[in-house]
Amino acid sequence: MIDHTGRTINYLRISVTDRCNLRCTYCMPAQGIKLMDHANILTYQEITEFTKIAVSKGVDKVRITGGEPLVRKEITTLIAMLSKIDGIKDLSMTTNGILLEELALPLKNAGLMRVNVSLDTLDKDKYKELTRGGDLGKVIRGLEKASQVGLQPIKINCVVETNRYEPEAMEVTSFANKMGYKIRFIQKMDLVKGTFGIVDGGSGGDCAKCNRLRLTPDGKLKPCLFSDIGIDIKTTGYKEAIEKALEIKPTKGQCNHTGAFYNIGG
Ligand code: SAM
Ligand code: SF4
Secondary structure (H helix, E strand, O other): OEOOOOOEOOEEEEEOOOOOOOOOOOOOOOOOOOOOOHHHOOOHHHHHHHHHHHHHOOOOEEEEEOOOHHHOOOHHHHHHHHHOOOOOOEEEEEEOOOOHHHHHHHHHHHOOOEEEEEOOOOOHHHHHHHOOOOOHHHHHHHHHHHHHHOOOOOEEEEEEOOOOOOHHHHHHHHHHHHHOOEEEEEEOOOOOOOOOOOEEOOOOOOHHHOOEEEEOOOOEEEOOOOOOOOEEHHHHOHHHHHHHHHHHOOOOOOOOOOOOHHHHOO
């Protein structure tokens, strides 16, 4: 599908939950966040129906994110439902990897093609501090399992202050090279100030080439990460929400006061 400025839109990112089993310092406050009411969270049936319509209009790339997508109950059921939709060429997930060791195989069997795993440091104490309690060993084992079962190519998302030459990022790079994982660097962003982070080795950050729509766990279709616009798919209608998003997708992102990474999914 084509938006009002002529950009081809073929990528849908679906945030399936605002819940998370970590509390990364740059993403969430230590005490957690005010959680969405369960009653407002889209069901797997609703997500699948919406995705079918998006795919019929030209989406061929779907990414599941969160919050932490692997903490949503029976996430493999959703993957199995989505993987049956004809026309999705790329079905992937962004995860912190904590639950990947146990879920990689069921996810692969359900039809997930590949994973992006977030990893900013290889120092287990720093990892624990940065994620406020995370166990680095679980992520490493999750990556190994994902690789073994063929959730490939595996990509590592590494958040950096400024660039890839920071010592922590260099260590993660050597590790990725050794293990055969790809790596992309994301500059730490401040959503409140609305500063853009350039994704080094990724495709984000260039508004003229933006090909994405985002769906929040409670069913708001967001045409831009750096805008307050969110179209309620339940009240607007699925097809109509997509058409509206194409009409009003901002030419350039400005500032976002209503969302954050943990509910839009980055
Ligand atoms: N929980 C999953 C994870 O961490 O991979 C998926 C959701 S998370 C919000 C998606 C991505 O956003 C992660 O790679 C995370 O590092 C990144 N992220 C979160 N807050 C960020 C920030 N302030 N600046 C840049 N990237 C951020
Ligand atoms: Fe959770 Fe991902 Fe945010 Fe970390 S970046 S707190 S893992 S949602």
